[in-house]
Amino acid sequence: GAGVSQSPSNKVTEKGKDVELRCDPISGHTALYWYRQSLGQGLEFLIYFQGNSAPDKSGLPSDRFSAERTGGSVSTLTIQRTQQEDSAVYLCASRRTGGSNQPQHFGDGTRLSIL
Amino acid sequence: GESVGLHLPTLSVQEGDNSIINCAYSNSASDYFIWYKQESGKGPQFIIDIRSNMDKRQGQRVTVLLNKTVKHLSLQIAATQPGDSAVYFCAENPSGSARQLTFGSGTQLTVLP
Numbered sequence: 056g057a058g059v060s061q062s063p064s065n066k067v068t069e070k071g072k073d074v075e076l077r078c079d080p081i082s083g084h085t086a087l088y089w090y091r092q093s094l095g096q097g098l099e100f101l102i103y104f105q106g107n108s109a110p111d112k113s114g115l116p117s118d119r120f121s122a123e124r125t126g127g128s129v130s131t132l133t134i135q136r137t138q139q140e141d142s143a144v145y146l147c148a149s150r151r152t153g154g155s156n157q158p159q160h161f162g163d164g165t166r167l168s169i170l
Numbered sequence: 171g172e173s174v175g176l177h178l179p180t181l182s183v184q185e186g187d188n189s190i191i192n193c194a195y196s197n198s199a200s201d202y203f204i205w206y207k208q209e210s211g212k213g214p215q216f217i218i219d220i221r222s223n224m225d226k227r228q229g230q231r232v233t234v235l236l237n238k239t240v241k242h243l244s245l246q247i248a249a250t251q252p253g254d255s256a257v258y259f260c261a262e263n264p265s266g267s268a269r270q271l272t273f274g275s276g277t278q279l280t281v282l283p
Contacts, residue, residue, distance in 0.1 A: 059213070061213075068252050088270055090270075095276075096276075097259060097272040097273040097274055097275045097276055098214070098261075098271075099258070100270035100271075100272075103270055111270075114270065135212045146213050146214070148213075156201075156202045156219075156221060156263075157243075158204050158216045158219050159211035159216075159271060160216060161206075161214045161215070162213050163211070163212050164260060
């Protein structure tokens, strides 16, 4: 079956511009996560959506970052007034239910480069 | 703070040998652990998981061992193949938490011909 799909796969933009990253989770998965991965590093949690509950935004690094999940499916991560330190791979993951003891399944990420 | 970490940042093995990748965790409340494989330019790929009520779990060519006494997790890969070359991450999920996984920094496994 289809996995987690992210677009674009690569994005290059100038400092100060806004960017929008998209994630299509696996069909039927109620939990959706955004992570950030810098070069050679582990994954840094950003935000978590579970069903219709209020999202857990505790990992967002600044108020320039925001995310939405419409209709319990597709999610968009928006970064406003991008800075060079925002350059990273942004990974989306989904999970069948919100409970623990279920693996998260990842997309291949969006590689964001800020010039 | 509590974290998950890996002992070895790099590991090189001969093709056909067995590989062992280690991981230490410090959150005693974690009850679920996952190993992921990440190839260059790809997202992390689920390999195997284990719950804290188990000590060992086997998959196809992979085995995960959990030692809760010393908070240690390992991934064993049998008959390592060139396609196994990748970065391997362990991740933990605190008990009762549906939230994010905590990832280690990863181990680069290189399979030598």
